[in-house]
Amino acid sequence: MQKKSKREGVNPIKWLMTPPLSLKESEKQKSILLNYLHLILLVFLLSALTLVVIINPPESPRRTEYLILITILTVFIGLAFQLNRSGHYLPSAVVTVFSAIAGPWGSILLDPLILKGDFVPLTYVTVSVLLSSILLTPLTTIILAACQSVGLFLVAKFSPGNSALDWPSFLAFIFITFILNIVANFINRKDMEQIDRQHQLLKISEADFREASVRDPLTGLFNRRYLEETLKREIKRAEREAYSLGIIMIDIDHFKQVNDTHGHAAGDAFLKEFGKMLKDQIRQYDVVCRYGGEEFVLMMPGISLDFAIKRAESLLDKTKALRILYNENVLESVTISLGVAVFPEHGSTGEEVLRSADEALYLAKKAGRNRAWIFKENDPLDLVKDTSPA
Numbered sequence: 001m002q003k004k005s006k007r008e009g010v011n012p013i014k015w016l017m018t019p020p021l022s023l024k025e026s027e028k029q030k031s032i033l034l035n036y037l038h039l040i041l042l043v044f045l046l047s048a049l050t051l052v053v054i055i056n057p058p059e060s061p062r063r064t065e066y067l068i069l070i071t072i073l074t075v076f077i078g079l080a081f082q083l084n085r086s087g088h089y090l091p092s093a094v095v096t097v098f099s100a101i102a103g104p105w106g107s108i109l110l111d112p113l114i115l116k117g118d119f120v121p122l123t124y125v126t127v128s129v130l131l132s133s134i135l136l137t138p139l140t141t142i143i144l145a146a147c148q149s150v151g152l153f154l155v156a157k158f159s160p161g162n163s164a165l166d167w168p169s170f171l172a173f174i175f176i177t178f179i180l181n182i183v184a185n186f187i188n189r190k191d192m193e194q195i196d197r198q199h200q201l202l203k204i205s206e207a208d209f210r211e212a213s214v215r216d217p218l219t220g221l222f223n224r225r226y227l228e229e230t231l232k233r234e235i236k237r238a239e240r241e242a243y244s245l246g247i248i249m250i251d252i253d254h255f256k257q258v259n260d261t262h263g264h265a266a267g268d269a270f271l272k273e274f275g276k277m278l279k280d281q282i283r284q285y286d287v288v289c290r291y292g293g294e295e296f297v298l299m300m301p302g303i304s305l306d307f308a309i310k311r312a313e314s315l316l317d318k319t320k321a322l323r324i325l326y327n328e329n330v331l332e333s334v335t336i337s338l339g340v341a342v343f344p345e346h347g348s349t350g351e352e353v354l355r356s357a358d359e360a361l362y363l364a365k366k367a368g369r370n371r372a373w374i375f376k377e378n379d380p381l382d383l384v385k386d387t388s389p390a
Contacts, residue, residue, distance in 0.1 A: 093135035100128035133185035145178040219275030231350035246308035312372035338372035
């Protein structure tokens with residue numbers, strides 16, 4: 001069977017107008033606008049070329065001159081289009097505006113009838129200022145408008161057919177058009193800047209929302225949702241790269257007594273400090289989460305069972321040494337119970353490893369708390385191993 005082309009069924013105009021993916025979002029919008037302007041200008045030039053051929057007889061020098069000028073302008077617009085398509089917006093915009101400048105002034109140089117009173121081609125000087133107001137900065141537009149005005153003033157002063165044309169009215173029209181284009185440039189720039197700011201704020205808001213959705217608001221640790229998402233990804237990586245992954249499930253012993261004795265505010269203060277201690281104990285690639293209530297989970301990619309046991313023992317010691325001040329009072333020493341499980345020894349999926357660690361934690365609490373136990377499969381007489389200090 002013959003393979004279908006990747007572009008089969010794709011609108012060719014839409015494909016041509018699509019900017020490079022490497023551009024920022026705000027740059028993409030400007031690039032798309034410039035592409036459509038190029039398309040409009042090319043249609044205009046081709047129409048002008050057709051009119052020149054129809055209106056002027058074949059032996060007319062004017063026909064030849066305008067054919068050459070329009071052909072050159074078409075090449076420049078084509079070059080500008082290619083520059084924009086390849087991600088070079090500013091050079092493309094400059095070439096586009098330059099082409100709009102070259103059109104009417106090229107007509108003046110090539111066509112002697114313009115200086116004798118055929119002023120229509122001169123009206124196209126407004127196109128370059130209009131394009132500049134859309135594509136370039138306000139300062140560039142002001143400078144271009146000033147240069148065009150001086151040029152038109154010199155033409156009016158030295159043109160041999162200046163008596164045949166109401167130059168003051170014509171120059172006033174051009175001047176007003178320039179002013180309107182400059183004002184439009186300022187308004188357009190302000191609108192674009194506001195859109196960019198709103199887009200950036202939206203991106204920041206999305207990032208903040210994403211961060212808030214995976215963080216526990218009290219401790220600042222990752223939450224259960226983030227753990228479940230990350231554990232699936234890390235298990236696949238561990239399978240692919242053939243390394244182990246350790247899980248330690250942690251429960252604060254008798255945490256209800258802290259709330260009952262000192263109040264929930266004191267319990268929150270303890271959870272914050274305990275979460276901070278856990279953060280300080282992890283490696284760069286470890287993940288610590290508040291699993292729910294007073295339960296926490298530590299995920300450690302690339303560590304063996306022996307190392308996971310040592311980490312559990314270290315957490316026992318660190319928690320015993322933890323002293324928390326609340327309202328200038330030191331909360332009593334709090335202990336923890338831990339369940340240890342490792343992929344792939346204790347489960348082939350993230351859910352199985354978590355369940356193994358949870359079962360080990362349950363038995364550690366049942367055995368008297370303040371200890372770390374290891375899950376052992378298919379051994380009802382010695383299901384777990386006590387690793388707490390003697």
